[in-house]
Amino acid sequence: MKIAFFSTKSYDRESFLKHASDFGHEFSFLEPQLNRQTVALAEGHQAICSFVNDPLDAPTLKKLSDLGIQLIALRCAGYNQVDLEAAKNLGISIVRVPAYSPEAVAEHAFALLLTLLRKTHKAYNRVRENNFSLEGLTGVNIYEKTIGVIGTGAIGKSFCRIAKGFGAKVLAYDLFPSEDMKKIGVTYLPLEEVLSKSHVISLHCPLTPETRHLINSKTLQQMQDGVALINTSRGALIDTKAVIKALKTRKIGYLGIDVYEQEEHIFFKNLSEEILQDEQISRLMTFPNVLITGHQAFLTREALDQIALTTLRNITEFEEGKPLTNIVAIS
Numbered sequence: 001m002k003i004a005f006f007s008t009k010s011y012d013r014e015s016f017l018k019h020a021s022d023f024g025h026e027f028s029f030l031e032p033q034l035n036r037q038t039v040a041l042a043e044g045h046q047a048i049c050s051f052v053n054d055p056l057d058a059p060t061l062k063k064l065s066d067l068g069i070q071l072i073a074l075r076c077a078g079y080n081q082v083d084l085e086a087a088k089n090l091g092i093s094i095v096r097v098p099a100y101s102p103e104a105v106a107e108h109a110f111a112l113l114l115t116l117l118r119k120t121h122k123a124y125n126r127v128r129e130n131n132f133s134l135e136g137l138t139g140v141n142i143y144e145k146t147i148g149v150i151g152t153g154a155i156g157k158s159f160c161r162i163a164k165g166f167g168a169k170v171l172a173y174d175l176f177p178s179e180d181m182k183k184i185g186v187t188y189l190p191l192e193e194v195l196s197k198s199h200v201i202s203l204h205c206p207l208t209p210e211t212r213h214l215i216n217s218k219t220l221q222q223m224q225d226g227v228a229l230i231n232t233s234r235g236a237l238i239d240t241k242a243v244i245k246a247l248k249t250r251k252i253g254y255l256g257i258d259v260y261e262q263e264e265h266i267f268f269k270n271l272s273e274e275i276l277q278d279e280q281i282s283r284l285m286t287f288p289n290v291l292i293t294g295h296q297a298f299l300t301r302e303a304l305d306q307i308a309l310t311t312l313r314n315i316t317e318f319e320e321g322k323p324l325t326n327i328v329a330i331s
């Protein structure tokens with residue numbers, strides 16, 4: 001099939017080209033994000049491949065349908081950026097990569113946590129300036145602390161295993177508790193109890209109408225003073241305004257985020273020559289106890305390989321008229 005890739009970066013091109021000869025599809029690698037303004041670039045293709053911040057709203061989907069696109073292959077797990085109802089009405093199939101390397105994301109979440117707790121980001125800069133003073137670098141152990149995990153799917157489970165390896169007590173909240181996790185000593189509790197008993201809270205549930213602003217002024221009040229909050233899931237799980245307030249009062253002691261509510265205007269771009277217009281992320285960057293990465297938790301060699309392979313298999317299944325293993329079910 002002829003596939004238009006949107007939001008293409010060098011690492012996407014490399015990983016897809018590595019596996020191209022095994023599938024025989026034709027690729028057009030396009031740098032622009034897919035949106036209402038750029039959708040016309042899909043002309044002449046049979047399928048498109050898009051990423052997390054390409055908004056697939058109803059007008060964009062309609063234009064894609066008018067151009068003859070019948071398949072959208074998301075090269076990501078989350079699909080909150082897609083108007084599924086509109087896609088269903090237009091008869092467009094949506095496939096995704098449900099799990100590529102949950103360990104990649106879980107390990108990054110832990111990297112954020114360890115960096116914040118042991119201040120290695122500060123030590124790195126200090127030592128490069130021949131400043132070997134330890135003042136202000138006192139850290140906190142993870143051993144025997146309580147870590148709360150919200151959402152124990154593929155990524156949450158991997159995160160729980162790492163946390164257990166560090167000797168932490170692990171509490172979890174999920175709509176569907178996992179027997180496997182219980183066996184390794186994870187204790188499931190109601191959300192409020194997980195929030196109130198944990199020194200660290202890591203978010204691993206999807207963004208849905210129910211989980212939007214799961215972390216808000218009310219749930220923040222239920223947490224321990226000085227809590228470490230980690231979000232590698234989706235930005236809008238957190239009410240950023242409420243979190244900024246909680247940082248100012250030190251209710252939140254550490255914040256590590258790989259995702260941000262308004263990230264589609266900022267992430268995946270080099271804005272180093274621009275004046276940042278987003279007041280909230282600018283404020284977040286002023287806190288010494290906040291660490292932000294630009295949605296890179298998925299970015300490991302192993303994950304990119306799996307993303308490319310699964311996406312190409314998804315497209316081939318569609319081309320061959322086979323049942324779509326990774327179709328996004330539209331109710």
Ligand SMILES: NC(=O)c1ccc[n+]([C@@H]2O[C@H](COP(=O)([O-])OP(=O)(O)OC[C@H]3O[C@@H](n4cnc5c(N)ncnc54)[C@H](O)[C@@H]3O)[C@@H](O)[C@H]2O)c1
Nearest residue numbers: 078151152153154155156174175204205206232233297298
């Ligand atoms: N930062 C990144 O690079 C990156 C990469 C991949 C995925 N993600 C994010 O991580 C999320 C989790 O991915 P996954 O592969 O573990 O998904 P998954 O579907 O395997 O697991 C999600 C879990 O959340 C639970 N859940 C759903 N609604 C819930 C609710 N209201 N409260 C509590 N738990 C709830 C589900 O029961 C499930 O166990 C994705 O939705 C995506 O947003 C981020």
